[in-house]
Amino acid sequence: MAKTNPPFMSGVPELLILRLLGRQEMYGYELVRAVRVISNDAFDLAEGVVYPVLHGLEKKKFLKAKRKSIAGRNRVYYTVTVKGKKRMSELSGEWERVKGGIDSALGEQHG
Amino acid sequence: MGKNQLAQLSSTLxxxxxxxxxxxxxIAELRDHSVDLEQEAVRNGSDTSAARDEAMTRLGDPELLVQEMLERPELKSYGRRFPFLLVLMPVLSYILFGLILVLFVVGLVLIFHSGALEEGEIIRPSDFLIEAISVIRIDFLYLLPIILIYFLMSYAIKNHIALKYYGFGLLLLCLLSSSVYLNLIWPDPANAIRGSIDVSINLSRWDFDPGFFMRFAACVLFAVGLKQFITQRMQREFE
Known part of the structure; x- marks a missing residue:
């Protein structure tokens, strides 16, 4: 059966966030900084936009949010759940498939 | 991000x-993120005012942030998705909790007097049981409606549910809870009277029962006062 393509571009922030939070728990500002570092500032996003994504992922049970008070600042830390790890592998697979297709198309064009 | 902007943002959402x-x-996360961005800008040599402007730019346009939140249906409240539930929920919750309390009373009787019940013997219940059941009766008649009104109204106002939905639901709750009677007859071995629990809705007594009107008025007044209180508290919270 032919695989359907999910809206893969809209899945990119989700994939990045799941991957980064899969390594360690982080709060919003920390996460945005990590995205900047890992992507070499490739994404020029409004930083506040990360929170709707985080809340959405938490609502779908891919993330777990926990309040922590550190150095007098009360922050919400996010961490990936088991369901979130499964979702990350699915998204990674989809991304690899799409990336392979694009690489192949570009290679054919340049070849 | 400034206080007014955050208040406006929360209201729109x-x-x-x-x-x-x-x-x-x-809102709390944006406020916190904004502070982090300002501190970062100051560390990079900006003055306070420039740091604030930079933080606002990096955080994003409030309209965009609102759009991003509104585009996610999973973040919508159940009350806004299914507002009709708020019409039935108060009455159904009252009935459910009422049943739980009645079962609790039956459980207490079974625990304390199972032997007597098995033998069909009529005995006077212990003082503890009489006290416990009397407290449960008062909780059911007076405290339970107040607790339900508090939780449902808090939920409805906080989630901006239209008054027509939760108002009607609370009106039904006030009508039901005011017309419910819970009478207990304690077993009396001397007169061979068995105990009983009588729960009834005395609709026919509305015309002349001052107890009903007192309870109904108290219920509605409490709900109106609570609405004012929660609305004011909400306004202060996001300022």
Whole structure:
């Protein structure tokens, strides 16, 4: 059966966030900084936009949010759940498939 | 991000149907993120005013942030998605909790007097049981409606549910809870009277029962006062 393509571009922030939070728990500002570092500032996003994504992922049970008070600042830390790890592998697979297709198309064009 | 902007943002999100718990956390996170961005800009050599402007730019346009939140249906409150539930929920919750309390009473009787019940013997219940059941009766008649009104109204106001839905639901709750009677007859071995629990809705007594009107008026007045209180508290919270 032919695989359907999910809206893969809209899945990119989700994939990045799941991957980064899969390594360690982080709060919003920390996460945005990590995205900047890992992507070499490739994404020029409004930083506040990360929170709707985080809340959405938490609502779908891919993330777990926990309040922590550190150095007098009360922050919400996010961490990936088991369901979130499964979702990350699915998204990674989809991304690899799409990336392979694009690489192949570009290679054919340049070849 | 300034206080007024955050208050405006929260109001727009709540009106758009985003659940209160998400709005509250989102605002707190934005406020916190903004402080972090300002501190970063100051560390990089900006003065306070420039740092604030830079933080606002990096955080994003409030309209964009609102759009991003509103585009996610999973963040909408259940009350906004299914407002009709708020019409039935108060009455159904009252009936459910009422049943639980009645079962609790039956459980207490079974625990304390199972032997007598098995033998069909009529005995006077212990003082503890009489006290416990009397407290449960008062809780059911007077405290339970107040607790339900508090939780339902808090939920409805915080999530910007239209008054027509929860108002009708609370009116039904006030009508039901005011017309419910719970009479207990304690077993009396001397007169061979068995105990009984009588729960009834005395609709026919509305015309002349001052107890009903007193309870109904108290219920409605409490709900109206509570609405004012919660609305004011909400306004202060996001300022």
């Amino acid at each position: 709540l009106q758009g149907g985003v659940a209160y718990k998400h709005v509250r956390r989102f």
